[in-house]
Amino acid sequence: MSRHGLVRESSLLQRRLESLNAARELAEGVLPDPDLQSVYEVLERATSRRSLSADHTVVGFFGATGSGKSSLFNAVSDSSLATATARRPTTSAPLAGIWGEEGSGPLLDWLDVKERHTLPPVPGLAEENTGLVLLDLPDFDSTRVENREIVQRMVGMVDVLVWVLDPQKYADATVHHDFLRPMASHGAVTLVVLNQMDKLNTADAAAVMQSLEGILAGDGLGKVRVLGASALTGDGVQSLRAVIRKVVVQREATTERLAADVAKAAVELAKASGEGEARGVKGGTKARLASELSTAANVPVVVDAVHRSFKRESAKRTGWPVTRWLLRFRPDPLRRLNLGRDDTRPELNRTSLPPAGAPERARTDAAVRDFADDASAGAPGPWRAAIRSAARDGREELPDALDQAIAGTDLLAGKRPLWWLLFNTLQWIALVLAAGGLGWLGVLAALGYFQMPVPEVPRTEGWPWPTLMVAGGVVLGIALAITGRILGGWAARARASRAAKRLKAAVAAVAEQRIVEPVEVEITRLKAFNAALKAARPG
Template sequence: MTAVTALTDRTDDRWDDGFIARSRPRPVDAGEEDAAEAGDEGDEALVRAVSGAGSDGGKSTAPPLSPEAQALRQRLDALRQLVGLSRTRLDGKTLAEAGRVLDEAAARRGLSPQHTVVAIAGATGSGKSTLFNSLAGVQISETGLRRPTTAAPIACSWSDGAAGLLDRLEIPGRLRRRPRETSEAETLRGMVLVDLPDLDSAVGAHRDHVDRVLALVDAVVWVVDPEKYADAVLHERYLRPLAGHAEVTFVVLNQVDRLPGEAADLVLDDLRRLLDEDGIALGEHGEPGATVLGLSALTGDGVGELRELLGQFTQEKGAATRRISADVDRAAVRLRPLYVADGHAGPEIGETARAEFEDRLAEAVGACAAGLAAERAWRRNAGKACGTPWLRLWRWYENRRAPRTLAGLAALAAIGGRGQAVPQAPVEEEVTARQRVEQAVRVVADEAVAGLPEPWAQAVRETAVRGAYGLPEALDEIAVTLGAAVAVPNAKPPRPAWWPAAVLTQAAMTLLQIFGGLWLVGQIVGVLEPKLMPPVLLMVAGIIGGPLVEWACSIAARGPARRYGQDAERKLRQAAAGCGRARVLEPVAAELLRYREVREQYATVAAGGSRLSTTRQ
C-alpha cells in the first residue's frame, strides 16, 4: 500500500450510508481494467520506494505506511465515523462536503498512484496554453489572440497507465496527447498535465469545466500575468478558498520578459504579498507551502526551473495524499461550527443540575408533604397507643362523627348553592405539578446544552422533551402508590419497642384511678372503713400520671416520628428521581455521550496541523 492507496483497504469502501446522494457509477471498460492492474503493480513498487525496502521475490510482508499516510488514513476513518454518528442529527446538505471528500478519496485510491495529475489554470491571456505547450515540447493546446482559446480540458500524459485518471476527469480520448520524447521529458515521467479553459471565460460551460477539474486534480499551477495577477476573480473565487492546499499549489508569473529591469522582482514580491493576504503559506526557506516563481513561456526563460520542480514534485508521489489531506482540512473547517462552540469539550450534566432536577421532581410529587404526613401519622398513632383511656374514648367519638360531617360538606360542595359544580382544588394542584415538571425538564436541558453547538443543543433539548412525555402521569402514579401509604390517617406505622411498656404504664395509671375511685365509693356507702386520704391519693396519682405518661411518650416519639417521616420522604424522592433519571437524565446523558464521541472524532479529523508534511527540497 502507498501513501495514496493506504487511505483505506483495497476492498471497495465507497462511503455510502443511504443518507447523502453519491456520485453516479461509471462503467469500467477493458482499458481501465488494464490501467487498474498496472496501478496495482505500481502500488507495490511505490510501497517499496516509500519504505526503502528491497525486493525479495514477493516473500516479504507489506512495509508499514508512511507517517503521512497513516495520519491521513486515521483522519478519513474518523471523518467516516463522524458522518455516521451525525447523520441523524444534521441534514444532508451539511454533511455533503464531508461525503464528497470521502467519495473522492476512495475514488482516487482506486486509481494509479504512479501518476500525479497537475492542472494548469489561469485567466484569459495569461499564457497558460503556451506554458502547457512549452512543458510538453509540442504544440498541443491551441494558442492565439482569439478569446477564449481553450474550450475544453486537454491532457498530456508522460507515461502510460493514466486512462482511469483521465476518465475520472471526463477528458475524451481525442483530447489526450503525449509529449515529445526528449531527455527533458524523462524529468516529468509520471505526470499528467491538464490545460484548463480560462477561469474568467464569458462562457459558463468553460467555468464549469474549470471548477469540476480543479476539485479532482492532485495539484494546480496557477498562471498569472503582470497585468491581471491581482485579479479579484482569481483571488476571491479560487486562491483564497483553496488556501489550505498550498502544498500542492504553484503560482507562476508568466510574461516576465515584458517587465523591464527589476520590475519582475517587484511584481513577484507584490504577488507574494497578495498570496499571503489570501492565507496561502509560501514554501520558502525549506518550509512546506506554495511555490512562486517567474518565467516566460514564450522565450523559455524559467520554464526549465518549473520543469525541474514539477519533476521532483511528481517523483515524490505524495501529491494525492497532500491534496486529500487539504480537502479534509477544509471540510473540518466548515464542520467546526457544528461540533465546536465556546470551547465546550466535555459536556455532561453536573451534580448540581441533577440535584436541582431531583428536588423539583420531589416537589412535584409532594415528597416533603408526604414526609410530614407520615411524621404526623406516627405521632398520632403514638398518641392513640399511649394516651389516657378517656382521651382515646373521646377521639373514637370524634372519628365516629367525622364521616357524616365530611359527607355533608361534600354534598354541599357538589351542589355549590346554585346547582353548579364547584371547581375542585386537586385540578389546580395537578396543573401546578405538571408545570413544575416541565420547568424542571427545561432547566436541566438548558444546563446540559450550555456551550454546545446549536445542532447538538437542539438534539439534547428534543431528547429531554421526548423524555418528559408521560413523566407527570408517572409521577402521579408514584405519588398515589407510595404517598398513600403514609398520607392515609388509618395507616399503621411500625411501633418501637418501648410502646408496650408505655401502654402498660398507662393502664396502671388507669387502674389506680379505678381502684381509688372504688375505694372511695366503698367508704361513702359505708362498706369500707373511712380513710379518705389513701383513695384520694391513688386517684390523684392515676389522674396526674396518665397525662404525664402521655406527655413523656409524645416527647419520646418525636425522634422516631421525624425519622419515619424522613424515611417516607426519601423513598418518595428516590422513586421520583429514579423515574426522572430513566425518562430524562439518562437519554440526555446518552445524547451528550454521542456528542463527546463525535467531538473526539472531529478532533482527529481536524488534526491537520499536527500531521507530518513532506517538504519539497
C-alpha cells in the same frame, strides 16, 4: 519519500479521515446539514481517490481566458494537444496527457475526462511510465456555465493545481476571491505560474512578480511556489517541468492534497460548530434540580400526609379502646392521595395528588432550564442549543414520570412498630381490668339492691379492690394513650423523614433518567466531537 514514509503518511491520513468522519457523524442533528454535506463530499472524494491508482499524479492547468494556459500546457508536455482542441466542436471538455497509461483509466473515469492521449517521454518531465497525468482545463472565467462548473469540480479533485496567470490579469479578483483564497490551505499542492513573461522587460517582470507574491500572501498563500515562464519563448518551461517532475517522483501529492482537504473541512466544521467545551453536570446542580422537582411534584404534601397518617394509625393502635374507634371516621391522609396501599401494583398505580398547575409547571420549567444552562455553559452555540433541547425533551415527560415514581415509592405505611403491639396489649389489659372492677362493683350493688348478703371485698390500704381495678384500668389506659401520642409524634416525624428521603431519591432517579442523562449524552457527544475534530486537523 521512501515507501516506508509513504505508508506512514497514508496511515496518518486514514486516521484523520476516520476522525473527520466521526466528527461529522457526531455533529448530525446539531450543525446545519449543508456544512455536514460538504464534509461528507470531502470524505467521499478522498475515499474514491484513494481507491484509485496511487501510481499516478494528476496535475491540472487552470487559467483565465488569454492567460496562455493551453500554450503553456503544450510547451510543458512538448505536444500540440491543446492547440488541436480549438478545432473540436466544443472546448468545454478537459484534455489529458498521460505518461503511463496502465491503471490510469479508472482514475480518468472518476475525473470524467473523456479525451486522453498517451504521450512520449519528455526530458526533464516524464518517462514513458512515470505516472503523470497533465490536464488542460477550460477557462475558469468562461461565459459558459458548463466550463466554470468543470473547473470548480476539478479544483476539488486533481492532485496538484497549477494556476496560470498573465501580466495583464494576474490581480483579477475572480481567480483570487473565487479560487486561490478558498484554497489557501492547499499551498503544498499549488503552483502559480506567471506566463507571458516575454511581454515584460526585466524591471517590469521583477515588479509584477513581487506584486503577485504580495497578493498571494494576502490570499494565505505566502509560501506557495511562484514561477515565471513564457510558453512562446520557452523561458521557465524547463523549471516548471522540473517542479512537476519532482512532485510526481516523490508521490506525495495525492496524500498531501487529501490531507489539505481534510484540514480545510475540519476547519470549516470547527467554524460551523464554534470552539469550547460544556461545563458539564455538577453534583450541586443535580441536587438543586432534584430539590426543585420534589417541591413541584408535591413531595412535601406527601411527606405531611405520611406524618399525619402515622399519627392517626398510632392513635388507633395505642389509644384508649373506649374512644379510639372514633378515629375510624377520620379519613387516612395517605389513602386520600391513593398512597400507602398494599392492594395495587406500584408500576400501574397513580396518585390522587392535584395535577400540576401553572406555578408548578413554571417551577419545573425554570428548574430544568437552569440546570441545562449551567451544564451547557461554555459550549458553542449549536451544541448549547442541543443540550438545552435534550433537557426540554425530557421535561415533557416529567409530570407523569414523577407521579408514577411517587406512587411506586415504598412509604413504609404497612410497617407497624413493635411498641404498638405492646401498648395495644396493655390497653386491653387495662380495659379488662377496669371492666372487671366495674362488673365486680355491679354485682355488689345488685346484691345490696335485692337485700341479699353482700360479701366483704378485699381491700388494700382501705381501698376496695373493685374500685382500685376501675381506677387503675382507667388511669393506666389514659396514661398509655398520652404516652402513645407522644411516642407516636416522635415516630411519625421519623417515619416522615424516612419517607422524604425515599421520595426525594425517587424524584432524583426520574430527574437522572429524564433530564440529567440526556444532557450528559449531549455533553459527551460534544467532547467526542471536539476530540475527533482535533485529531482530524493538522497538528
